[in-house]
Amino acid sequence: MSKINEEQVIEVLKQCLDPEIPIDLWNLGLIYSIKINDAESGNSNVDITMTLTTPGCHMGSYMANDIKTKLEGLDSVDLATVQVVFDPVWTPDMMTDEARERLGFKKPPAEE
Secondary structure (H helix, E strand, C coil), X not given: CCCCCHHHHHHHHCCCECCCCCCECCXXXXXXXXEEEECCCCCEEEEEEEXXXXXXXXXXXXXXXXXXXXXXXXCCEEEXXXXXXXXXXXXXXXXXXXXXXXXXXXXXXXXX
């Protein structure tokens, strides 16, 4: 019996890469929410809400399954569910500074 915390979930999400952009889903800003609940076993269940860079992206199920597989591979997680949504629509300003830098984006004018 063990529980997972949000920081540990984020570390797993940083191991899940967008197959078309060599950056992880967390830093791309594709993760909208992380909810951790107690499982009957004493472990955790994790619910992730995420989006894609474009609604027409055909890799959504691949990325959702990658998250689910990696989380459920941990001893502390019994069940992981991943919901893909398109509201709000993803925009590049949702990326972390690390992702922007790796992709060559300039910082927004307010940050320069």
